[in-house]
Amino acid sequence: MGYLVLTRKYRPQNFNEVVGQKHVTQTLMSALRHGRVGHSYLFAGPRGVGKTSVARILAKSLNCEKGVVENPCNECETCISITKGSAIDVIEIDGASNRGIDEIRDLREAVAYSPSSARYKVYIIDEVHMLTKEAFNALLKTLEEPPSHVVFIFATTEPQKVPKTVLSRCQRFDFRMLTEKEIFSKLESLVELESIDTDEETLNLLATRAEGSIRDAEGMLEQLVSYSEGRITIGDAKEVFGFIGEESYMKLFEGISNRDEKIIIEGVEDIIQKGYDLRELVYGWLQFIRKLLLYNLDIPDPTSVEINKDLKRLAKSVSPEFITAVLNLSTDMEKDIRNIPYSQVFIDLSMLRMARIPDLRDINTLIEELGGHRTEEKKKSYTKREETLTEVKEEPLTDVGELWQRIIKTIDKTNGKNFFKSFLKEVEPVSFSNNRLELNVPSSHKEHLKEDIHLLKEACKETFGFDVEVDIITTQESVGEALKDDPMIKKIKEIFNAEEYI
Numbered sequence: 001m002g003y004l005v006l007t008r009k010y011r012p013q014n015f016n017e018v019v020g021q022k023h024v025t026q027t028l029m030s031a032l033r034h035g036r037v038g039h040s041y042l043f044a045g046p047r048g049v050g051k052t053s054v055a056r057i058l059a060k061s062l063n064c065e066k067g068v069v070e071n072p073c074n075e076c077e078t079c080i081s082i083t084k085g086s087a088i089d090v091i092e093i094d095g096a097s098n099r100g101i102d103e104i105r106d107l108r109e110a111v112a113y114s115p116s117s118a119r120y121k122v123y124i125i126d127e128v129h130m131l132t133k134e135a136f137n138a139l140l141k142t143l144e145e146p147p148s149h150v151v152f153i154f155a156t157t158e159p160q161k162v163p164k165t166v167l168s169r170c171q172r173f174d175f176r177m178l179t180e181k182e183i184f185s186k187l188e189s190l191v192e193l194e195s196i197d198t199d200e201e202t203l204n205l206l207a208t209r210a211e212g213s214i215r216d217a218e219g220m221l222e223q224l225v226s227y228s229e230g231r232i233t234i235g236d237a238k239e240v241f242g243f244i245g246e247e248s249y250m251k252l253f254e255g256i257s258n259r260d261e262k263i264i265i266e267g268v269e270d271i272i273q274k275g276y277d278l279r280e281l282v283y284g285w286l287q288f289i290r291k292l293l294l295y296n297l298d299i300p301d302p303t304s305v306e307i308n309k310d311l312k313r314l315a316k317s318v319s320p321e322f323i324t325a326v327l328n329l330s331t332d333m334e335k336d337i338r339n340i341p342y343s344q345v346f347i348d349l350s351m352l353r354m355a356r357i358p359d360l361r362d363i364n365t366l367i368e369e370l371g372g373h374r375t376e377e378k379k380k381s382y383t384k385r386e387e388t389l390t391e392v393k394e395e396p397l398t399d400v401g402e403l404w405q406r407i408i409k410t411i412d413k414t415n416g417k418n419f420f421k422s423f424l425k426e427v428e429p430v431s432f433s434n435n436r437l438e439l440n441v442p443s444s445h446k447e448h449l450k451e452d453i454h455l456l457k458e459a460c461k462e463t464f465g466f467d468v469e470v471d472i473i474t475t476q477e478s479v480g481e482a483l484k485d486d487p488m489i490k491k492i493k494e495i496f497n498a499e500e501y502i
Helices: 022-033 051-063 078-086 101-111 133-144 180-194 201-211 216-226 234-241 246-257 261-273 278-296 310-313 318-338 344-355 363-394 399-413 420-426 441-450 453-464 478-485 487-496
Strands: 041-043 091-095 121-126 149-156 171-174 428-433 436-442 471-474
Touching: 022 051, 022 171, 041 051, 051 078, 051 091, 051 121, 051 149, 078 310, 078 471, 091 101, 091 471, 101 133, 180 201, 180 216, 201 216, 201 234, 216 234, 246 261, 246 278, 246 310, 246 318, 246 344, 261 278, 261 344, 278 310, 278 318, 278 344, 399 428, 399 453, 441 453, 441 471, 453 471
Parallel strands: 041 149, 041 171, 091 121, 121 149, 436 471
Antiparallel strands: 428 436
8 A cells, every 4th residue: 555644644534533623522432332323324524534534433333243243353354444544335425526416326326225334324425415415305205214224424515515414314423623732732642643843833833724524624734744854843833834923913913902003014014925815814813912911811711722821911911801802803804805905005004993993992891980089079078068067056046137137148140030039138047057057038928938938948048058858938018018018018108298197
């Protein structure tokens, strides 16, 4: 056999070797152990996470010469032929290139025949969502009532494109993206098995940029082995794949947080001059800002291999609200850059916009501070009021006439109600004690004063700093006394030279 790339050479050969999909492998092993084998399965999930590998392991477990077992022996002729891809009864079909109704009709005819040498005839259809609508319809009847010797295994990265009528006839297993730790551990084992000279920093970078795909990580490691002549360094990885180091992103973020436009423009220009792809810059920037936010909030990243102390220190230098605002503008930048042919200027402008984000603060903190400020204002107000009360109480309140004049001065300062101001001058203060003011009011003004008594009380409170009750007593006037001072009567007396008989 010729040279095998790492992905094929170290493909999992039993369920225990599958990385990061325990929820799938454990269920399948239990079903095999108890003889609960379904006739159709749907494996859905991102690329390079083990869907096809698990499908082949399931095919081997169903057809192993030792019987239906939860893990294949990988030693019998059937297991070996399936591993090599030469087994007649395990048929792998590419849904992208065999997507028409004619291919599915041929499949339906072949399904009727019993397996040649294996226990089950297993059809593995990769990228099944690529089948046409007519092809899916042709497959439905076979899926609903398949022969007992046939098992279908469908794999897809886009399960939402598979018709619900097909989904309802399958046992669905959702494969998840692998974490950086899981990919890092697998790469470590490959490096040890292949005696590859590299370091943890490089493997960590590959694990980070594999985006949850173990196949992508293995492919990148394979490419680096071919590129380097000896030890593989992180510089090799950045040069081969155009990865931008975190130190470049840290410089950009420091420029943004410090509102230093010169550093921002120089940082972007430096990245461009090194030949990095602009979309790679934006993608890496989004991942970088996400890490910053997690560090700022003290949330452990389950996918991360190690803690970057410099990154954590930078994250703690700003508020989570500021990082969130930067992330929001960064996602807008990522969406818009797809439609902009020459986008360096656009990236410059987007970064400068981030530098103009105002200093954002937590709303709860502001409320607390505002509440504290108001509390202090209230304390000052109460203190001032107490001082006013003390001042008033310290003054002798025996001279009711002097107090009344102070009230009149307060009323004179107010706008409006000139009529009210005028007849108050004819009111005579009687006494002031226990916050009660007693006034002697001519009967002709009594009703007017009652209507505007609230104005008088407000003037008293403004003058003394506390509420004052007003009691009104009325002067008992005779008709003669009232008429004697009447201006009209006086005028008549002058004209007619009259004598007073009243």
